[in-house]
Amino acid sequence: MIEINIKHQIFTSSGNQFLEINEQFEEGSIIHVSGDSGIGKTTFFKIISGLIAPDSGLITVNNTVLTDTKSKTFLSPQKRDIALMFQHYALFPNMTVKKNIEFAQKKKDEEIINHLLEIFNLENLKNAVPSRLSGGQQQRVALARTLVQNARIALLDEPFSAVDPSMRKVMKxxxxxxxxxxxxxxxxxxxNENEFEDYTHKKLVIR
Structure with missing residues (x-):
């Protein structure tokens, strides 16, 4: 079970607001996160992954405490077993497509990398650097790099925004x-409110 009970002040164009999440999620589920632009969705991801600390609250995964502001417990991102796919991809500019994916693997597995290169239609681009790729191609690399980490939790920030419908289906x-x-x-x-309509175990609307 994943338990998230946090409160954090965010600064928006319409003034200061509080991001408040008090939810429990089953492990192994898919949670669709939605909400207006600037409402704190990306901040929520940064808090879960340990990139920033919430003003107050508790985050536990299967009774392991990741964050607890009362006891001043705060695991570093490297110790959380969480993969984060950024909205702007954050690929290493001097690494090839394949090297970008390989770098993220904790335990090297060439078969998985080759599988992702094939199904995401990246095989013929595996030796290209990110600057030679379109936005959609970079997005596919970013998702492949996230999946090969085999982390307990994966956070995907708009993972399909730059790909066509057929590739979107493959990625989903x-x-x-x-x-x-x-x-x-x-x-x-x-x-997209219907993004995982057939698969989503829970919807989280941030207001």
Whole structure:
């Protein structure tokens, strides 16, 4: 079980607001995260992943405490077993497509990398650097790099915004398969309310 009870002040164009989340999520589920632009969805991801600390609150995963402001417990991002796919991809500019994906693996597995290169239609681009790729191609690399980490939790920030419908379907199917087969919990930010309609175990609307 994943328990998130946090409160954090955010600064928006319409003034200061509080991001408040008090929810429990089953491990191995897919959670669709939505809300207006600037409401704090990306900040929420940064708090879960340990990039920033909330003003107050508690985050636990299967009774392991990641953050507890009362006891001043705060695990570093490296110790959280959480993969984060940024909205702007954050690929290493001097690494090839394949090297970007390989770098993220904790335990090297060439078969998984080759599988992702093939199904995401990146095989012929595996030796290219990110600057030679389109936005959609970079997005596919970023998702592949996230999936190969085989983390307990994966946070995907608008993972399909730059790809065409056919590739969007392939990417979604791979996420669902990973959730089912590997027990990975996915939090997916998407403005498409029906993005995971057939698969989402829970919807989290941030207001």
């Amino acid at each position: 199917e791979e996420i669902v398969k990973t959730s089912i087969n590997e027990g990975v919990t996915f939090f997916v930010i998407s403005h």
